[in-house]
Amino acid sequence: MSEAFEHIVVGGGISGLGLAHGAARRGIQTLVLEAAERVGGCINSQSFPACGGYWVEAGTHTCYNSYGHLLDILGDLGLMERLTPKAKVSFALWRHGQRQTIFSALHLGELLLSLPRLFTAKKTGLSVRDYYAPGLGAANYRDLFGPAFSAVICQEADDFPAELLFRRKPRRKEVLRSFTLPQGLSEIPLALARQPGVTLRTGQSLREIRRDGEGFRLLMADGQELSCATLSLATPPDVAARLLGAPAGPLPDQAVVGAMAGIGMREIESLVLAVSTQALGHLPPSAGLIAVDEAFNAMVSRDYLADGAYRGFSFHFRPGVLTPEDQEQRSCAALGIAPAAIAGLARVHNRLPALRVGHGERVACIDAALAGTRLGITGNWFQGVSVEDCLTRSHQECERLFA
Ligand SMILES: Cc1cc2nc3c(=O)[nH]c(=O)nc-3n(C[C@H](O)[C@H](O)[C@H](O)COP(=O)(O)OP(=O)(O)OC[C@H]3O[C@@H](n4cnc5c(N)ncnc54)[C@H](O)[C@@H]3O)c2cc1C
Known part of the structure; x- marks a missing residue:
């Protein structure tokens, strides 16, 4: 016997909780x-x-007053x-094993000569490197902006789509321009999971999805079976591709599964430290x-919210470069x-x-397959x-499924 639900969301990160x-x-x-x-996924x-x-953000550290859907929530x-x-x-640079100022890596003359291109070039269809290196100067991109963009997305930014x-x-x-919360950003997923109308089950790994008439049947890793009329997936793309692509699954269309499976994932080995202020x-x-x-793309500190006794730091390492001891x-x-x-x-893993240039075509292919179904993906x-x-994607999927 399977337990029946109106709507199930798989994945309790901010995307899944936003849709819930x-x-x-x-x-x-x-x-x-x-x-x-x-709960929380990368909000941790x-x-x-x-x-x-004392807490330190192991993932997301900053939200801004431009996050309209988040502010509504x-x-x-x-x-x-x-x-x-x-x-x-302010951020500093870490180069050749030394702390340096941001300004020390700036090639000012090159920047002034290059900047006009940045204001005229279009981002569409260009990678971060192809858009920013001409607009900021090749040396500036190499010595400062390329590493800074990589720090923002915790992976090499060169081939990432500029528009994303x-x-x-x-x-x-x-609203405050950038903000946190007294117990860190994890307060947000915790509050989302505790609201009326939402039930959270942790330690629940979904293994397989089957079509079940107009709805879905979910086989969990521990052998449980659940069913629902509407299903929303909020897992990474490789997990979604595996769950949806099975022959009895709800989207056996290989083009769609291929669009999801073709999105690469970057693994990040984050080392989170609390150190006495003294x-x-x-x-x-x-x-x-x-x-x-x-070996690490970035270190993010918690100095933005001082504590008398401790200071906190998260180092985001590339995978497999250093042993844990060396990190x-x-x-x-x-x-x-x-x-x-x-x-x-x-x-923390x-x-x-x-994401890569041409990503919009993958999304269009996925959205075409989802149209008219009771399956949401965020x-x-x-x-x-x-x-x-x-949250923008979750809002759109919510509108499509329930408006
Ligand atoms: C180090 C770091 C710093 C960042 N800093 C910022 C920042 O400052 N500002 C900002 O806006 N963004 C930032 N981001 C990006 C942002 O945090 C993430 O993109 C976002 O939180 C992802 O949310 P998500 O729900 O889509 O995915 P995730 O958070 O990855 O959640 C997916 C969830 O699905 C679960 N799951 C996977 N497989 C299954 C399964 N089979 N069954 C059930 N559950 C499953 C996972 O356990 C996970 O909890 C940062 C990200 C990182 C890694």
Whole structure:
């Protein structure tokens, strides 16, 4: 016997929870199935009990007043009063094993000569490198902007579509320009999962989806069977392709499955550290490090929200380059501390899609196959990887399924 539900969302990251929120607001009871033991996916405020609950973001660290769908959700959840300003701190460069200023890598003459091209060139159909290197100057792109863009998306940015890296969105000027929450951004997925109309089950990995008349039958890894009238997938694209592409699955069209399976994934080995403030007296507050030719793309600090006792840092390493011990050594070298000074340490495996030029065609192919079905698909692999990009897609899918 399978348990029956009106709507099931698979994947409890911000995309899945955003879609569950939209459905619940329309009166659709929604069950969210999450494979991990916690919700939030890449939104993950790592708390260190041994450090009095001091937390450090292991993934998403900043949301902005241009995140309109997120702000609507925060309003619905009564979280607007909890928005907390971030102190202004700047990034530094980490190059040749040394901390350097951003300005030291800037080729000003080249920038001034190149900039007019940036204002006239179109992003459409161009990669980040092909759009920005002519517009900022090849040396500027190599020494500063290329590494900075890679730091933003935690992967090599050269081949990423320029139009999906930054997208201009209207700002809500009455809201803090960038913000966090007192217990970190994980407050958001936790509140989404606790709202009326949404039921969360963690530790629930979906293994197979079968068509079941007009609806769907879900076979879970632990042997349970669930069924639903409407199904929404909010997993990474490789997982979605595997789940949908099975012969008895709901989308056995190989072109569509191929469009999803062809989206590469970047694995990120994040090392999250809490260090006593005393041990870091020599280190001025900063937003983090943009790394050039390093084993990590970026380090993001928690100096934007000071704490008397601790400071926090997340180093986002490329996979398989350093052993865990060497990652720890490298991070300590960048902070100028001995490993003994580390008060809290966590290792987190993050994953992000590696989008490529021509991505819009993949999305169009997927959307054509979904039209008229009770199957929704959302994630950070449609509009772009930011939290707002995820929620924009979730909002669109919610409208299509339930409007
Ligand atoms: C290090 C880092 C820093 C970032 N910084 C920012 C930032 O500052 N600002 C910003 O806007 N964005 C940032 N991002 C991007 C943003 O956090 C992510 O793109 C977004 O959170 C992804 O949400 P998602 O729900 O689409 O995917 P995910 O968060 O990956 O969630 C997918 C969920 O599906 C679950 N799942 C997978 N397979 C199954 C299965 N078979 N059954 C059930 N569940 C399954 C996973 O466990 C996971 O919880 C950052 C990302 C990273 C990695």
